[in-house]
Amino acid sequence: MAGPIPDLEERATLCARRLYSADRVLLASHIDADGLTSAAIAAQAIERAGIPFETVFEKQLDEDAIAALAATEYDTVLFTDFGSGQLDVIGQHEDAGEFTPVIADHHQPADRETKYHLNPLLFGINGASELSGAGTSYVLARALAAVSDDGSDTSQGVATDGGVGANTAAPDDATDARPDNTDLAALAVVGAVGDMQASSGELHGANAKIVEEGVDAGVLETGTDLALYGKQTRPLPKLLEYATDVHIPGISNDERGALRFLDGLDLELKRDGEWRRWSGLTNDEKQTVASALVKRAVTKGVPATKIDQLVGTAYVLAEEPVGTELRDASEFSTLLNATARYDRADVGLGVCLGNRDEALERARKLLRNHRRNLSAGIDLVTREGVTVEDHVQWFHAGDRIRETIVGIVAGMAMGNAGISRSRPILAFAEKGVDGDDEPDLKVSSRGTHSLVRRGLDLSVVMGEASRAVGGDGGGHDVAAGATVPNGAEREFIERADEIVGNQLS
Structure with a gap:
């Protein structure tokens, strides 16, 4: 075999x-x-x-x-x-x-x-x-x-x-x-997919x-599709409103704009008074929406390289019900992140093992809480902004963002007002060890695949910078983490900034 x-x-x-x-x-x-x-x-x-x-x-x-x-x-x-x-x-x-x-x-x-x-x-x-x-x-x-x-x-x-x-x-x-x-x-x-390995819209290599x-086993289906999160579960207006990886003026982060865009299409996008979901559209209907979306992006001056990112490879779990989080690899991974990161790994494991009753319902409740926390975290970072060094940008959340999700927040905040995608972002959060007056700090880092292609390797950055201050870290080139002593932030940032500068020079 x-x-x-x-x-x-x-x-x-x-x-x-x-x-x-x-x-x-x-x-x-x-x-x-x-x-x-x-x-x-x-x-x-x-x-x-x-x-x-x-x-x-x-x-x-x-x-x-x-x-x-x-x-x-x-x-x-x-x-x-x-x-x-x-x-x-x-x-x-x-x-x-x-x-x-x-x-x-x-x-x-x-x-x-x-x-x-x-x-x-x-x-x-x-x-x-x-x-x-x-x-x-x-x-x-x-x-x-x-x-x-x-x-x-x-x-x-x-x-x-x-x-x-x-x-x-x-x-x-x-x-x-x-x-x-x-x-x-x-x-x-x-x-x-959950490990952010679908670069350029699809999985590569091994x-x-x-x-x-x-696909041969019948458990996966793939195909070219709109590369937006929530195609299985979000009503169409919310699917477009919350699709911010490629910002389309008048639609992204614009509830009324998304509604006006959909109302202008000659399609039956509501049934029994409810907005349909992308997963419930026919292929022809999907093509109509996608074409109109691309046309709107072009007329609003969205760069061609960004418009290309609107389309990617979809990974569908063929044996899971249509319209559920489990049907789409991206939504499934987000559901799992909402379990163990809140100390309920047993729930996530249960869902993976096929428990579609108690574990799935509990996971969905955790997901709703996870989304609220992510939204609050992104709002916090966007509102307070980041500190910009020569080669990196960073923020310190203290105990206001859970250490297990601060890296996700950092990655999602990139591209928001005042938070550049042209330099990696570092995020500090307290580890919150009970009984410790000065708990160690968790540091999460996120980059972009374009920065990686230029030479960025956050695994090296986090490993070397953390060990220089008495901590430890590692991970991947595009995302990595570390633990550092409380009070070592400034020295850590200076070392990380130096390493990133050398990598991107």
Whole structure:
């Protein structure tokens, strides 16, 4: 059974064999959309292989978190969507014989080697733009399916919430499970989209190979479509009003303008007094709206390069109901971000595993709260503005924006009045550790793909600048994070500004 990414197949098989030989596995994963989908893919693959396991999530895989994992009685720990950057610490516990790590990650590795390490960067594949954490977990899942394809006994039963049970029922979608795990490609695409890897409107490289497998498995559909967020769930006026990535004067951020634009089209855009959604339009109707939108953008002087961004590749989860957040990869990833970032990773995992009752309803409530918090955060940053240095811009939210979403707020605020897209943005927020008068600070950074093409690498920026002030950090070229001591902001900014200047010179 050939895997989707030939360059990774040998290492993926090695890791899969180690998991398959384990008596039980502790699965540890990150909390964002990519981390949740990584965990869900790994959990289902492990379950289908008949291996008892438990799932835990960590907001940050620091020394204390790794020590806590080592203190468990698990001999095998699978890290998904993190672990590579913490290999120096993980390796100390491995050397002490406390556990054997298996890592499926796509972040920059620390200067340390370990045997069971699956990371695209080790094989010349860009982990920031070509393969996400979920994609790496998918490659491992495909290998695990091949390794366990010998008719092994799975009668012990593994609970779908990550625990061990006797003849436990499988997830709600188990009847659609594929023995080769290719049905999990849909979650891998959700993770990649949530990790901002759909640059220039589509997924590239190894991600595209996973898309192909998902389409072949019947769990994904792709096609050229309007590149606006909310095509499944937002009424048409709100879809256009809130579409601000490409600002169209008279429509974007203009409720009345969006209504006037739609009223001017010769289409039935309301039914039973309710505005229709993009997902409910026919192809001809979609073409009419899209053509009128492009024409309006041209007449308002929107640059051609921006107008091109109005159209991209849509990634649709074919088995999910039309008109729900789960149908669209982008909306699905946002739903997941609204769970674990508010300490409810169990809810996000449940949705990924097919719980369409309690977990989905809870996730939707969390999403409504998440949207309110994002809106308030963006308003705060736009109102108070940013401090502009020679090469970076930054703001300090203190405890007014939750540390788990401050990076999302920073990225969404770019392009608003006074907040440039021509330089990366850094955002500080208090980590809010109980009982700590001066908690460490979380720093999130966001750039653009055009800045990355010019040489920006925020993983290097955040790593070097944070370590210069006694902290630590890393991530990807277009988005990265760090933890720094309270009071070190000025020194950190100066160092980051210097590094960015050198990268973009």
